[in-house]
Amino acid sequence: MLQLFLKPSRDLPIRRGHPWIFSGAIERCEGDDQVVDVADIYDNKKNWIGRGLHNPKSQLRVRLLTWNKQPIDQSFFSTRLAQALTFRSEQLGAATNAYRLINGEGDFLPGLIVDRYADYFVCQFYTAGMESLKKEIIAALIEIAPMTGIFERSEGRVREEEGLEPAVGVLAGIAPPETIGIEENGRKFLVDIRRGQKTGFFLDQRDSRQFLSTLARGRSVLNCFAYTGGFSVYAHAGFAKQVVTFDSSLPALELAEKNLELNGYADAPGEVIKGDAFAYLKESDSKFDVIVLDPPSLAHRRGDLDAATGGYKFLNLHALKHLTPGGILLTFSCSQHLPRDLFQKVVFGAAVDAGRKVTIIKQLGHPIDHPVSLHHPEGEYLKGLALRVMD
Numbered sequence: 001m002l003q004l005f006l007k008p009s010r011d012l013p014i015r016r017g018h019p020w021i022f023s024g025a026i027e028r029c030e031g032d033d034q035v036v037d038v039a040d041i042y043d044n045k046k047n048w049i050g051r052g053l054h055n056p057k058s059q060l061r062v063r064l065l066t067w068n069k070q071p072i073d074q075s076f077f078s079t080r081l082a083q084a085l086t087f088r089s090e091q092l093g094a095a096t097n098a099y100r101l102i103n104g105e106g107d108f109l110p111g112l113i114v115d116r117y118a119d120y121f122v123c124q125f126y127t128a129g130m131e132s133l134k135k136e137i138i139a140a141l142i143e144i145a146p147m148t149g150i151f152e153r154s155e156g157r158v159r160e161e162e163g164l165e166p167a168v169g170v171l172a173g174i175a176p177p178e179t180i181g182i183e184e185n186g187r188k189f190l191v192d193i194r195r196g197q198k199t200g201f202f203l204d205q206r207d208s209r210q211f212l213s214t215l216a217r218g219r220s221v222l223n224c225f226a227y228t229g230g231f232s233v234y235a236h237a238g239f240a241k242q243v244v245t246f247d248s249s250l251p252a253l254e255l256a257e258k259n260l261e262l263n264g265y266a267d268a269p270g271e272v273i274k275g276d277a278f279a280y281l282k283e284s285d286s287k288f289d290v291i292v293l294d295p296p297s298l299a300h301r302r303g304d305l306d307a308a309t310g311g312y313k314f315l316n317l318h319a320l321k322h323l324t325p326g327g328i329l330l331t332f333s334c335s336q337h338l339p340r341d342l343f344q345k346v347v348f349g350a351a352v353d354a355g356r357k358v359t360i361i362k363q364l365g366h367p368i369d370h371p372v373s374l375h376h377p378e379g380e381y382l383k384g385l386a387l388r389v390m391d
């Protein structure tokens, strides 16, 4: 097995549980360091620290899987997957059959995402190391929870940086239908796991959708960046006066209409509108009692942060202007590079420029199936604020 020895003092974060080793932290190696493989990590004095997955093509050279001397095989994955599954099953209850089973670093399996949608799993293998263990991982998934099928959606920038091509298709079992029916807190949704955004549904907003339903009674709601209408269904379920569902994606809105219908809200007051939310918020003069602002990530890289904060400020400024006195804004950022404190400052700037006085009524974020490792705070990508404007 490849052995990597770290530079003096570069072992400290790793010993404390951070899973990432960049190329600059490595002093020397024993074995072939040009291969994707399991590697043992040592400090400068040859003390063993942990075991991880090595990729010579990435600056992020190793991602640790364990701080124990254990083989990385099917049984390693079945143990981790079974622990994750037990926790989700205990916490989420029978009214929810769609959730994130494995959240990468947050489940101590960096490079792997597994989402469950009813009787299908959707997997994303983000790193060359995880890709090389696909067979073991799929066998472990089948062992712990047999499903009708396992589908792969390994795409995106991280995979490119790892030197991997996108991979989409059936990994096991029966090919999924065009849409899969799921339940979330007893609400029904159709999910397109083949072509939908992310793995098909924004599972990470479950708790905030539920929170919205507690606020919606008798209020007019604008669901901006609505995707397939998740927040809209919960707003109706919470007896909203009317709900506007707004997004730029036609396929997403077609599913949103079906989702409204599926839950019995086809004729409930409201509208489904396709358009650019930036333009709509700037130009429309409609007022709402509640606005949900859940844009896509505006900062994909650290370098995009300046432009992104400008975008978030613009959206929040204009959304605040549309709120009635006492109105509520649920505002989110899913950019990993925008920390919570900076997001709050951007929203503060927006409130000042909008001339509104605002209180924070709740901090919003990941539900329990999206755990963040305390040792890897970078994993907290989703942050949200529930705000109330004074007058």
Ligand code: SAH
Residues within 6 Å of the ligand: 197, 201, 202, 205, 225, 226, 227, 228, 229, 230, 231, 246, 247, 248, 249, 252, 275, 276, 277, 278, 294, 295, 296
């Ligand atoms: N709130 C949703 C998830 C939103 S994801 C849920 O709970 O399911 C972000 C959404 O923003 C996507 O549906 C995408 O189609 C949409 N989007 C991206 N750019 C947009 C724009 N300029 N105007 C309106 N919608 C946009």
